[in-house]
Amino acid sequence: MLFLQLLLQGIQTGALYALTAAGFALIFGATRIFHFAHGISFTLAGYAFLFAWNAGWPWWAGSLAGVLAATLFGLAMERVVYRPIQRHEGSFFTVFVAAFGVAVVVQNLVGMLAGRGFASVDTPLSRATEVMPEIFLAPIFWIAIGVAVVLFVALSAFLTRTHAGVALRALAQNPDLLRAYGLSSNRLSMLAFALGSAMAAPAAVLTAMTTGLNEAIGHHVMLISMAATIVGGVGSLRGAALAGLMLGVAESVALQFVDTQWAEAVSFLVLFAFIIFRPSGFFGVVQTR
Amino acid sequence: MTGPLIARRALLGTALAAPFIRPSFAQGSDPYVIGTLFPMSGPNGEYGKLFTDGAALAIEHARADGTLRRPMRIQAEDTQALPQQGVIGMNKLVNVDRAHYVLVGFTAVSKAVAPVGDRAKTVMVNGGAVGPDLAGLSPYFWNVIPLAHLETQAFLPFLIRRNLKRIALVYVDDPLGDAILGLLRTELPKVGGELAGTFSIPRTAQQFGPVAARVRQARPDAVYVASFGAQQAQIIKGLRDNGISQPLIGYSALSISSVTSIPEAEGVIFTSQKFDYTGGSEITRRFATDFKARHNADPGTYNANYYNATRLFALLARELERENAAVNGDSLRATLLRVREFDLVGGKGTFDDQGNMSAEIQVNEIRGGRVVPIA
Numbered sequence A: 001m002l003f004l005q006l007l008l009q010g011i012q013t014g015a016l017y018a019l020t021a022a023g024f025a026l027i028f029g030a031t032r033i034f035h036f037a038h039g040i041s042f043t044l045a046g047y048a049f050l051f052a053w054n055a056g057w058p059w060w061a062g063s064l065a066g067v068l069a070a071t072l073f074g075l076a077m078e079r080v081v082y083r084p085i086q087r088h089e090g091s092f093f094t095v096f097v098a099a100f101g102v103a104v105v106v107q108n109l110v111g112m113l114a115g116r117g118f119a120s121v122d123t124p125l126s127r128a129t130e131v132m133p134e135i136f137l138a139p140i141f142w143i144a145i146g147v148a149v150v151l152f153v154a155l156s157a158f159l160t161r162t163h164a165g166v167a168l169r170a171l172a173q174n175p176d177l178l179r180a181y182g183l184s185s186n187r188l189s190m191l192a193f194a195l196g197s198a199m200a201a202p203a204a205v206l207t208a209m210t211t212g213l214n215e216a217i218g219h220h221v222m223l224i225s226m227a228a229t230i231v232g233g234v235g236s237l238r239g240a241a242l243a244g245l246m247l248g249v250a251e252s253v254a255l256q257f258v259d260t261q262w263a264e265a266v267s268f269l270v271l272f273a274f275i276i277f278r279p280s281g282f283f284g285v286v287q288t289r
Numbered sequence B: 001m002t003g004p005l006i007a008r009r010a011l012l013g014t015a016l017a018a019p020f021i022r023p024s025f026a027q028g029s030d031p032y033v034i035g036t037l038f039p040m041s042g043p044n045g046e047y048g049k050l051f052t053d054g055a056a057l058a059i060e061h062a063r064a065d066g067t068l069r070r071p072m073r074i075q076a077e078d079t080q081a082l083p084q085q086g087v088i089g090m091n092k093l094v095n096v097d098r099a100h101y102v103l104v105g106f107t108a109v110s111k112a113v114a115p116v117g118d119r120a121k122t123v124m125v126n127g128g129a130v131g132p133d134l135a136g137l138s139p140y141f142w143n144v145i146p147l148a149h150l151e152t153q154a155f156l157p158f159l160i161r162r163n164l165k166r167i168a169l170v171y172v173d174d175p176l177g178d179a180i181l182g183l184l185r186t187e188l189p190k191v192g193g194e195l196a197g198t199f200s201i202p203r204t205a206q207q208f209g210p211v212a213a214r215v216r217q218a219r220p221d222a223v224y225v226a227s228f229g230a231q232q233a234q235i236i237k238g239l240r241d242n243g244i245s246q247p248l249i250g251y252s253a254l255s256i257s258s259v260t261s262i263p264e265a266e267g268v269i270f271t272s273q274k275f276d277y278t279g280g281s282e283i284t285r286r287f288a289t290d291f292k293a294r295h296n297a298d299p300g301t302y303n304a305n306y307y308n309a310t311r312l313f314a315l316l317a318r319e320l321e322r323e324n325a326a327v328n329g330d331s332l333r334a335t336l337l338r339v340r341e342f343d344l345v346g347g348k349g350t351f352d353d354q355g356n357m358s359a360e361i362q363v364n365e366i367r368g369g370r371v372v373p374i375a
Helices: A001-030 A038-054 A061-087 A092-115 A138-163 A165-173 A175-180 A185-209 A215-232 A237-256 A261-276 B003-027 B043-064 B083-095 B107-120 B148-161 B175-190 B209-218 B230-241 B281-295 B301-322 B327-338
Strands: A129-132 A133-138 B032-038 B072-078 B101-104 B123-126 B142-143 B166-172 B195-199 B222-226 B248-250 B269-273 B343-344 B347-351 B363-365 B370-375
Touching: A001 A038, A001 A133, A001 A138, A001 A215, A001 A237, A038 A061, A038 A092, A038 A185, A038 A215, A038 B043, A038 B101, A061 A092, A061 A185, A092 A215, A129 B107, A129 B269, A133 B166, A138 A185, A138 B222, A138 B347, A165 A175, A165 A185, A165 B043, A175 A185, A185 A215, A215 A237, A215 A261, A237 B209, A261 B195, A261 B209, A261 B248, B003 B123, B003 B175, B032 B043, B032 B083, B043 B072, B043 B281, B043 B301, B072 B166, B083 B101, B101 B107, B101 B301, B107 B123, B107 B175, B123 B301, B148 B175, B148 B363, B166 B175, B166 B209, B166 B230, B166 B343, B175 B222, B175 B301, B195 B209, B195 B363, B209 B222, B209 B230, B222 B230, B222 B370, B281 B301, B281 B327, B301 B343, B343 B363
Parallel strands: B032 B072, B032 B101, B101 B123, B123 B142, B166 B195, B166 B222, B222 B248, B248 B269
Antiparallel strands: A129 A133, B269 B363, B343 B347, B363 B370
């Protein structure tokens, strides 16, 4: 029974990891920008929802505020930070340091404005009840899975069945060719940032209800997103989503076999295993030289 | 050589020498530097504000009372509750800022910075960490908070009286968590209790649903939470949301508002040192009144502890100023051991040979978002 309980909890956690990881993978896959501040999109979305909730807004309006906050931050990073850097030299290191700096500044601003401490949304949706002997499930379990499935289906449809989506995939393959066809890589890059950042918002809203928020939560989100992107195969959206789910499940189910201390380490053991034995990840393209 | 040329050279020489001459003239009015090694950002940033608010009020009171000839100023270094950041901050405070006195918090940080302060003979005062091995860390390391073994000694008989004998421990993997684990392992059997299970968690852990599943399997009478900062609230919410209905218990770190304000913390029982803000001494009442006026909130244990730590410096330095003696680590320590007893918030504070202040312990319960003493 413990195994089943851990598996179910892992699926709930993994669904949230999958959403944030897919957003990061979408941005990285399309633009090749290592958006280290992706975790901050998550933080801002969570706190926007929290403020809206505490102000008495309905849940959907709060969720929209979260999506808006994350999207605007992603767009601002693309326009104000990454694009000027790429116009000049655009090295990976410069981009990383710039994103890291912005993340530290925004994290501290959030702490100053929202308070440095734990904050959560009080809702009965996060309270588990015993659905079977020794199996506890909260309504939010079903919500997390439902939201993840709907968003992935919608995103897949967008990427495969719309011109903008196809162009976004083309941007990842060959930006020069894309420009030769008269498409604007800048506008597509903004689209990637908007969509990828917005993907973090539902996970942030659900996290505000379950584990709660603090201003430093973005770092954890970023680590998981990065690990999932590598395990899933760099550039693969479905790979990142699947890897996010797998990391969540592995982190939880591992407690059946190891001490609670090792839960987080399991995610990174999985990451190391992939780096060593399958560096291209689940769905990545094998590079031969 | 002409007169104007000599005058110009003399002026130039004086100007160049000024920076080196200035300290010897200025020392008499330079402020005493009170260094702080607190987490001002990150998941434990809430503590930094609590600690600093207490220290700042003590400085304000000392200034208003004219306790010292020289002013005091705070020089803050952000540790993020991490030992390595603490050591960097301590080195800067000692070598660059020439701090006269350093306020520290958190067991891991305190243990990391103690050797630096010990070498520099700079007094370090802890008002937030409770690891039992902080006693006697250095002759220059003092505690104005009762350490965990004192809290546990008072708490365990209370738990047994409430028939809470099988305790599951969820503890953070750091010196504080290890210390609480060691204490419960040795002390619980002595009073007729037992450890039903121990669950170590990393400092960065965020998900506690799976931990709750393991805790449920241990079937404890109560769950002891030994962590700090935002993580405590996450643990409590994680346990309560995932079917843990047994009493949740812990130590003084649970008194912060991010814990007391969440509905899941209702009924949490924990120990802290005893403060009577309404019926206590005049100093205690003044502290409580002024704190409330300044922050529109009742003071907590940590506010009082760092007020006391800073007030202690003012009282010691006043003694030294009266004797026209230098204020440094050795003279502060000698004065502490000579005077021993000080008027502080909460009553008379008495220090032992190692610089540990004794204090009474009370058991509290969180009721309606407030901390209510129950024993």
